Amino acid sequence: MKRSFCSRSWVVAVFIVVTSLFLLCGCIEEPVGQDAVSGTGIVIYQDIEGGFYGILADDGTRYLPLNLEDEYQIDGLSVRFSGTPREDLLTVAQWGTPIELISIQKSGNGHVTIEESRRIAEDYVKGTDEFRQYGGTNLRLTGTETLPCPYCWQFTFGYDMISQKDPDVIDHVVTAVTVEDGEVTEVTRSAGLPAGIMTVGELVADQLYETPVTLIGRVSLLGQLNCPCFHLTSGGESVEVWYDLMVEDNRTELPAVSVEGIENSDIVRVEGKWKESGTYRNKGVFWAENITPYP
Structure with a gap:
């Protein structure tokens, strides 16, 4: 009789554990399933909400990676990526679409053309907070310089934006972007007008x-x-x-x-x-x- 009681107790205990796990799993909200996306773009650093890294895709879409590894946290880095958008999530940054990366790799490989480098530089300028927040317009390439290293160029852009000091004034801004092997390595900016x-x-x-x-x-x-x-x-x-x-x-x-x-x-x-x-x-x-x- 004692063995029979223990056996029944063991069965009841297992039943309770299994039932509890089933109920617990039923209460967990699974991520909303969505189709994966892929593309190329650049990693950009945003100095807001404590600072974070996002990905600006070539088509202008902004993604906020949830699992970007340290080696890719480089402002201006050109990358190829794929991942699953998580539009069901809200983030403190409220910038772009949250995405769980499936894969990511540097797209600079020593064979980046001057046209690709110019696009990388142009996308970088368009993605800056200044260009977007102050109504950047009339972005145009005004100069290209070949640098003394393989696949290295400096692109100079001019554009207009609302003055940060006076909203009735339109400032002209000149920005030079250096791209080395598909990566933005240096940015210099001059605002205002030359002397005279x-x-x-x-x-x-x-x-x-x-x-x-x-x-x-x-x-x-x-x-x-x-x-x-x-x-x-x-x-x-x-x-x-x-x-x-x-x-x-x-x-x-x-x-x-x-x-x-x-x-x-x-x-x-x-x-x-x-x-x-x-x-x-x-x-x-x-x-x-x-x-x-x-x-």
Whole structure:
């Protein structure tokens, strides 16, 4: 009888344990199953919420890897990756789509072309917080330099963004990105304007009539006005720029300035003078002596 009681007790105990495990498993929420994704992109460091590393894919999608190993935590590193998106998870960073990486490897292999390197550099600039938060526009490649190492180039980009100091002002930013074997290794940035160049807003504030100056601004209304002129805007102000039919009071006609290749919305550098009123002009027009794209 004693052995029979022990046997029944053992069976009951096993039943209770199995039932408990079954109920416990039934209470655990499994991750939402989703199809895996794969692609190429760059690792970027985000200095928010304590700092973290994300992946900016070539198609612009942002992923927040949940299991990125230390060897891949390199800002600007070009990678190939695959993983399972976890859109069911909420993260403190609230940046991109959380993803559990299945595989990841460096895509730089000593055979990265100049076109691929330029794309890596361009994606890096587009992925910066500054470019996204301050409305970066008109991103354009302005220079390419081959460096003295295999598969190494420096790409210089110019773009416009809302000034961090004055939301009514558009700043022009120049950023140089060095890419070595598919990895971004150095970034230098210069904001503001070179010495000797001013915005239209500064010209108006300083009242610099009849003084040789160099302006920078955005072109508008070119070919839409009843004069050989256009509007130049920067620093919250606009000025009417004339490039032909500029006649002094003594009837001396100044040479016309070419606007070939210049289009509305272009950023240009204009050298000339802001004019007082005269026999053949109204006060406040700007007579151009030279017009060139900027930078």
